[in-house]
Amino acid sequence: MRRLATWAILAAALLLAVIASNFIYGWTAAGPLERETSVVIKPGSSITSAAQQLEKTGVVKSASAFVSRAKVFGASSTIKSGEFVIPAKASNSDILSILTSGKTVQRMVTIPEGMPSIMVYERIMANDRxxxxxxxxxxxxxxxxxxxxxxxxxxxxxxxxxxDAMTKTMAELWPERSADTAVRTPLEALTLASIVEKETALKSELRIVAGVYSNRLRTGMRLQADPTIIYPITKGKPLGRRILRSEITDVNDYNTYAMAGLPKGPIANPSRAAIAAVLNPQKTSALYFVADGKGGHVFADTLQEHNANVAKWYALRRQRGEM
Structure with missing residues (x-):
């Protein structure tokens, strides 16, 4: 009887050892996933619901086995929500480390400076994720x-x-406006900033371009900004051709060649830098500017100086075969 009892104890111990060994092995052994995949863990998910999602996508063989092992080997770990990349053959241990690391897949949508809302809408709608x-x-x-x-x-x-980011930005910048700004309301600031943004691609020029337009607004001089002609035609998209004479003289709520003052509203979504430039324009006596052929502009105080600069620009364009 004693021998039988001893053998029974040994057999039980051996069985427990096998079970324990399998339990431990299952924690570090390669998983069933054949190729890298991503899983999305919803906010507020428990370890159990996350494991069920892992089993559903083939990341683990058994949700219950994963949970049991995770509770033993990762008792103090808390899973995060978001999208995670799981490599092929990832073990249970690897998977729990990934889900608790917080290193989620970073998907980004970029809105360039000066993009009109119609193109913002199209970019967001085109993103299939x-x-x-x-x-x-x-x-x-x-x-x-x-x-x-x-x-x-x-x-x-x-x-x-x-x-919300634009609302926050305007709330931060508006109180810091200088006495030199020509705009009277946040909407006017956004409107002028959108024009400034469209007129120059150089951040270094934003404040002086804002200064030129501020000077024009104060004197009642027309802004004569080409982008304001294009906006009613394309809603801010590229025109793809030269502006027609009939479009220059067209009277509407945006064309600053046909009216004094600002358009009825913005013609694009301006950057923080453009808004700040309008609220704190550079002090300048310039009233005119034209492209310099190098990506920037040349500025002038008088119409005579401006016409000379325009002549140089046209000559350069003819030399390039653009006219």
Missing amino acids: LSGNVSLPAEGSVLPDSYAFDKNEPRADVLQRMQ
């Missing part, structure tokens, strides 16, 4: 920047972040 629909955002309501998003996140949520 987002879900749902959005309406066309108000012109000037989106702050150009790069925005991170999660896979299948609602488009409306991403757009709201863009608009």
